[in-house]
Amino acid sequence: MKLGVRLCVLVISLQLWALGQRQELEPEQVLVFCDDKDVEAAVDLALVKYNEKLPYGNQLALYQILEASTAQSDSGTQYFVEFNGRVTDCPAGGNKVWRDCDYLSTGNQVPSPCNATVHMSETDKEVLAVFCDPVVEAPVVAERSTCLGCPREIDVDSEDLKAPVTYSITRFNADSDSSHHFVLNSVGFATRQVVAGFRYRLMFDMRKSNCSKADHKELNDECHPDAEDVELAHCNSTVDVAPWRHETAEANVECAPGPLQNFEVFRRRPPGWSPLRNFNNFAKATPASTASAKEESLEESQELSLTAVTTASRDPEPAMPPTTTAESPFHCPSKPWTQFVPLTIPSPAQEKSTTPPTVVEGCFSDLDLLGKK
Numbered sequence: 001m002k003l004g005v006r007l008c009v010l011v012i013s014l015q016l017w018a019l020g021q022r023q024e025l026e027p028e029q030v031l032v033f034c035d036d037k038d039v040e041a042a043v044d045l046a047l048v049k050y051n052e053k054l055p056y057g058n059q060l061a062l063y064q065i066l067e068a069s070t071a072q073s074d075s076g077t078q079y080f081v082e083f084n085g086r087v088t089d090c091p092a093g094g095n096k097v098w099r100d101c102d103y104l105s106t107g108n109q110v111p112s113p114c115n116a117t118v119h120m121s122e123t124d125k126e127v128l129a130v131f132c133d134p135v136v137e138a139p140v141v142a143e144r145s146t147c148l149g150c151p152r153e154i155d156v157d158s159e160d161l162k163a164p165v166t167y168s169i170t171r172f173n174a175d176s177d178s179s180h181h182f183v184l185n186s187v188g189f190a191t192r193q194v195v196a197g198f199r200y201r202l203m204f205d206m207r208k209s210n211c212s213k214a215d216h217k218e219l220n221d222e223c224h225p226d227a228e229d230v231e232l233a234h235c236n237s238t239v240d241v242a243p244w245r246h247e248t249a250e251a252n253v254e255c256a257p258g259p260l261q262n263f264e265v266f267r268r269r270p271p272g273w274s275p276l277r278n279f280n281n282f283a284k285a286t287p288a289s290t291a292s293a294k295e296e297s298l299e300e301s302q303e304l305s306l307t308a309v310t311t312a313s314r315d316p317e318p319a320m321p322p323t324t325t326a327e328s329p330f331h332c333p334s335k336p337w338t339q340f341v342p343l344t345i346p347s348p349a350q351e352k353s354t355t356p357p358t359v360v361e362g363c364f365s366d367l368d369l370l371g372k373k
Contacts, residue, residue: 028071029071030070031068032069033332039065039068042068042079042081043083044099045118045125045127046114046116058087058092059088059098060087061337061338063111064083064336065083066113066332066333076119078120079117079119079120080117081117082114082115083113084113087104088102089102105340105341113133115131115132148194149194151191151199152193154191156187158190165184168253171237172255173218173219180209180210180226181209181223183206183223184206186205186260189203197243200241206255208229208230208231208232210226232257234259237251238251
């Protein structure tokens with residue numbers, strides 16, 4: 001047992017001694033310039049060696065040298081280089097070397113990182129090791145396909161909202177306990193979804209009108225917002241419409257007192273606008289309501305002017321000088337060996353606009369159809 005322990009201690013001691021001797025023998029690496037001619041010659045040797053061993057595909061060419069260092073020894077200088085390569089249009093096994101090739105501009109290729117160790121002396125040049133990662137295709141992000149049957153937001157000024165808003169307000173007036181009819185004030189948000197017809201989801205608010213239910217069974221052209229007794233209600237409604245089936249629309253309306261929440265973020269209607277105008281012709285603004293709208297617009301203009309003056313009177317903050325990245329003392333990474341220009345594929349619209357129509361002899365052209373001579 002004791003003999004085995006002594007043997008293990010002896011083996012470990014020998015390994016540590018050998019490691020120390022190796023570290024003493026290894027020369028120290030020193031960073032050198034990435035655009036140094038000898039560094040570029042080392043990369044040239046490494047790429048030629050690498051391309052010679054390619055079994056298939058296309059050759060790599062230098063794009064940029066990222067970092068370089070050297071180590072001196074009695075037999076010469078070893079170069080340790082990190083660089084990026086790009087795929088060229090020269091096939092593997094061809095007669096051309098990478099310097100005579102052009103970057104392959106098709107595809108979504110990104111630079112391939114490489115590492116090389118090259119021994120160079122006055123009488124000998126040898127590539128000790130060279131390795132490049134396989135060419136990586138940039139990730140292809142598929143365009144998100146249109147979701148058929150999903151709700152889509154529509155403009156609150158759309159003509160398509162007139163019918164669902166009409167149904168919603170009519171349903172509210174029929175079911176509510178209010179003594180007066182309500183008319184539309186504004187629409188804040190709307191979506192449309194294709195189901196067995198169209199399903200509209202609406203967010204809007206209404207305002208109490210001057211038409212009492214005792215005197216008016218339905219909204220008519222005499223109904224307008226009551227300027228003296230202002231009362232608002234905001235609603236969420238879902239309306240299912242199928243005009244081609246000639247069926248009555250189904251409206252589910254939930255309302256609560258007060259204006260529409262976060263009203264400022266929604267678009268306001270022009271004074272007197274209503275999607276019910278073509279249906280009931282009731283949204284005629286009275287002089288009182290028009291004056292109220294003008295006062296509201298005047299207040300908003302004054303607020304905007306006051307904000308602009310306050311902002312202009314503030315002392316402007318001193319402009320920060322543009323930050324520039326300090327250049328590496330070793331010129332790393334180096335400038336691209338050749339500028340890489342990716343291939344741009346014109347859109348169908350561009351092709352249509354730039355490609356002249358082909359006219360076959362003996363056939364009519366567009367000008368002939370237009371009657372031009």
